[in-house]
Amino acid sequence: MLWEVMGLASKREGAKISALEAKTNWKLEDAQGDIRELQHEIEQLNLMVKALATICQQNGVFTENQFKDLVDFIDIQDGVLDGKSKKEVQPRTCPKCNRQNQRLARKCMWCEADL
Numbered sequence: 001m002l003w004e005v006m007g008l009a010s011k012r013e014g015a016k017i018s019a020l021e022a023k024t025n026w027k028l029e030d031a032q033g034d035i036r037e038l039q040h041e042i043e044q045l046n047l048m049v050k051a052l053a054t055i056c057q058q059n060g061v062f063t064e065n066q067f068k069d070l071v072d073f074i075d076i077q078d079g080v081l082d083g084k085s086k087k088e089v090q091p092r093t094c095p096k097c098n099r100q101n102q103r104l105a106r107k108c109m110w111c112e113a114d115l
């Protein structure tokens with residue numbers, strides 16, 4: 001009897017573990033898909049920036065050094081010279097009371113209207 005109960009319990013645990021593994025694999029595949037999509041978008045942006053920089057240089061809009069100086073100038077505006085530019089965080093304006101709210105807020109903190 002004890003062995004039968006333990007066997008049933010371990011079968012149930014096994015089924016739970018299998019379900020959890022399937023769910024985890026699904027989430028992992030989903031994340032891998034997101035990463036592939038982001039890599040594709042980065043490569044497209046890289047291509048566009050190279051094309052724009054090349055045509056501007058060919059037409060005498062700026063030299064390569066002027067471009068690099070401008071990149072550094074824009075890079076340092078977020079406070080860190082790290083080869084990246086953080087997205088500017090714009091506050092959200094309430095459509096009802098016109099007051100400012102945090103960018104990710106869903107409800108106005110002043111009048112509770114939906115943002």
Ligand SMILES: [Zn+2]
Binds near residue numbers: 094098099110
């Ligand atoms: Zn409001």
